[in-house]
Amino acid sequence: MEHGDQRHTVTTGTGDAGGRVGTGSAGDLDTLARVVGRIRDNIERVIEGKPDVVNSALVVLLAEGHLLIEDVPGVGKTMLSKALARSIDCSVRRIQFTPDLLPSDVTGVSVFNQNTREFEFRPGGVFANIVVGDEINRASPKTQSALLECMEERQVTVDNNTYQLETPFMVIATQNPIEMEGTYALPEAQRDRFMARVSIGYPVEAAEIAMLDSHTFARPLDDLEPVADAGEIRKLAAVVGQVYVAPAVQQYVVSITGATRRSDDLVLGASPRATLHLVRAAKAHAAIEGRDYVLPDDIQRLAQPVLAHRLLPSVEAAMGGRTTPAILDGILAGVPVPSPQGGAAPVPHRA
Structure with missing residues (x-):
């Protein structure tokens, strides 16, 4: 990542990470x-x-x-x-x-x-x-x-x-x-x-x-x-x-939406538009929280309201009583969360 502004990493208590580039003023x-x-x-x-x-x-x-x-x-x-x-x-x-x-x-x-x-x-x-x-x-x-x-x-x-x-x-x-x-x-x-x-x-x-x-x-x-x-x-x-989204967080979002497309429990996964909407919503959530950078926490909090209504469960999943929100929860739990060092660690997602 090459940026003129100073970059630093913010770590939450769950081991999430988000790089930051100061693109918007505190004002x-x-x-x-x-x-x-x-x-x-x-x-x-x-x-x-x-x-x-x-x-x-x-x-x-x-x-x-x-x-x-x-x-x-x-x-x-x-x-x-x-x-x-x-x-x-x-x-x-x-x-x-x-x-x-x-x-x-x-x-x-x-x-x-x-x-x-x-x-x-x-x-x-x-x-x-x-x-x-x-x-x-x-x-x-x-x-x-x-x-x-x-x-x-x-x-x-x-x-x-x-x-x-x-x-x-x-x-x-x-x-x-x-x-x-x-x-x-x-x-x-x-x-x-x-x-x-x-x-x-x-x-x-x-x-x-x-x-x-x-x-x-x-x-x-x-x-x-x-x-x-x-x-x-x-x-x-x-x-x-102007809110910044680190490459590791971008990869995290793409991994989540990609997993919905490969799930056997879903006949229709999240579209590329859904990926874009999830990132844009996460940027807005981060700004409301007073941050000019997105954390994986933002993605996890918004995954259900942004993605669930776009997904269609398979007949087998519906007959088995597996709801779309439950299927999405399982997908989120299986996608590795970016670590503070920019890698990925299998940290349980926040419900």
Whole structure:
């Protein structure tokens, strides 16, 4: 590794290692911490007792990815997505996915103007900085596919004309478990475009009791005011982009995703896009933690939310009761973790 800046190794208590090159200033990380803290506090006024879920949403935001929130009805999926959207002073559009929703409702449509005798483009719901897609798996696969281009390329093509989307651009989609009535499973290509999938889960008893006081006589979501703007998010995303990933950590990520492709328990492993998403999410997580370098710990913490929803278990694994998260845990446990000296030591991964 040849770099002009000073490099040193940071070692954690589990024997993990991460080389560091100081590419971002401490002031940039301090600014990132302040802005992220404001957004987190704002969201937690509405979503109580779920710090890990809120942190995952912030990681995806700063990594310029898209977030899929999957859980049973009534646990706050839409509320979390709205709280994040309202915390940032930028354009926000909400799309309610229903069986009769058309692709043109999502992307837009060209309409003939009788006065000018020309076609005019009327933008659809994706033309916003943050797009909240509610119950995305209630729409038909044809309508779901309207999101493919915009989520990957940040553009929309209608009638051979391409329209660029503004940055930041983030899709926050919610979905119910696919076994519920009236839902369609997301295609593999659609799932692969979501950087992470999180599940909110039921609140702990104390948080549910507190919710009765705060949500019975008022709607905390209505009182949320923006605490950041689109310009700040763009600057923070640039800071995240400067976070350093050592070659040993890059190799570690590739070894994990490669192992999913060779596993007999999986018929579909992680794609190269998944490898890239895992590294980008790890860089955002490191920056939020106040570091300008990625540790294997960051990779381990994010492997489940970033990779699990992209993997498909084999028939034998499903019949044997082996779930995708359990299979991924086994793969992580079998991939050697980089040692402080840049080698590899078979250290158990952090659950």
